[in-house]
Amino acid sequence: MVWIHASRPDIAARARVLAQRIEAAEEGAAVMLTGTGPGLAPPPPDQMAAVRGFLAHWRPDALVWLGGDFRPVLLAECELPREARCLAEIDADGLQIDGGSWMPGVLRPVLSGFGLVLPADAAVATRMRRLGLPPEALGRPGTLGAVPPPLPVRGRDHADLLEALGPRPIWLAAGAPAEEAALLVAAQRHAAHRTHRLLMVAAPATPEEAEPLAAALEAEGLVVRRRAEGEEPDEPTDAYIADGCAEMGLWYRLAPVTYLGGSLTGRACRSPFEAASLGSALLVGPQTDPHGEAARTLRARSALRELSSPDELGPALESLLSPETAARLARSAWDVATEGAEATDAALSFVAAALEREAA
Incomplete structure (x- = not known):
């Protein structure tokens, strides 16, 4: 059992990502998430009886504490050795005890109880050295x-x-709802004027929409093939209907350009981080729920191409089908997607070593 605690709502997403990576890397490992933020269970009150009951029930084998705001009773009663305790996402504001005070005499023993500390920046690292954290x-x-x-x-x-x-050029409409068929066809035809043999791969928003989407594309005059029926994207094919969501990793890798389906019509869209982490340049409309935060992060780094209306999809697609243009955008998105890799890898290695010692 790996216990991850996130002390602030703004790092809840990082806690969930770390949990996913631990579950993927450590076969059979369970992860418990506590803290403040969506999807996190509240920790026990920092009182002796509540803390002891919590720890006796869950019996964690490793702890990753994110963000400071330490709970002295909880950390003191946790019997894990320092080699099984990691502290990360700790910034200047986080160097305080639960309740808001900053007392070096109390913080020193708290910090010394962690075998690995990953400060958010160099200034916090310097402050920790002054507090006596072992190098x-x-x-x-x-x-x-x-x-x-x-x-x-x-x-x-x-x-x-x-x-x-x-060598056929392709683009992906990821999570495309059937009601976007007309705008997808218009974009395909616009871009195909300059990109010979262009193939659209349409991954439906839901499995139930695969056939309505295919039929709508055919009604617009496109030659459509369906992967679910074992058909291949042969030379006459204009649009290839992907077989469900399980193969999205395949299509992001194959398509240099991805349009985030639903983002022009208000349907719930897929996370733009999916394409960003696999090197596919993104075209995104204004409606990105439930992944607005991810879209804002990429937008702030010029790591996606924004569309304000359906009419812009075709020209934007045509532009991104230039390999140089798509590569620049995909590179910016990749930089965002890989930020934090070093700290994450350090935390994962620490947790793996702790679990290995526990199993020995």
């Missing part, structure tokens, strides 16, 4: 990653489609 416990400054692990792909599927497609 061997102080990791390199940096925050954890906020982007989930890349979606998987079966290697054989990837190789087979690369061979089937050859």
Whole structure:
């Protein structure tokens, strides 16, 4: 059991991503998330009886504490050795005891109870050294990653489609609802004027929409093939209907450009981080719920191309089908997606070592 505690709502997403990465890396490991923020359970009150009951019930084997705001009773009663305790996402505001006070005499023993400390920046690292943190416990400054692990792909599927497609240019409509068929067709036809043999891969928003989407594209005059029926994207094919959501990792890897389906019509869209982490340049409309925060992060770094209306999709697609243009945008998105990789890898290695010692 790995226990992750996030002390602030703004790092709840990083806590969830770390949990996903631990579950992916450590077979059979369970992760408990506590703290403040969506999807996190509240920790027990920092009182002896409540804390002891909590720890006796869950019996964690490793602890990753994110963000400071330490709970002295909880940390004192937790019997994990320092080699199984990691502190990360600790900034200047986090160097305080629960209740808001900053007391070096109290903080020193709290910090010394962690075997690995990952300060958010160099200034916090300097402050920790002055507090007497052992040098061997102080990791390199940096925050954890906020982007989930890349979606998987079966290697054989990837190789087979690369061979089937050859040099043919493709683009992906990820999570496309059936009601966007007309605007997808318009974009395909606009871009195909300059990009010969252009293929659209349409991954439906839900499995139930696959056939309505295919029928709507056919009604607009496109030649459509369906992967679920074993059909191949042969030369006459204009649009290829992907087989459900399980293969999204495959299509992001194959398509240099992705339009985030639903973002022009207000339907719930997929996370833009999915494409960003796999090197596909993003076209995104104004409506990005429930992934608005991810879209804002990429937008602030010029890591996606914004669309304000459906009419802009075709020209924007045409522009991004230039390899140089798509590569610049994808590179910016990749930089965002890989931020925090060093701190995340350090935390993962620390947790893995703790679990290995516990199992020995």
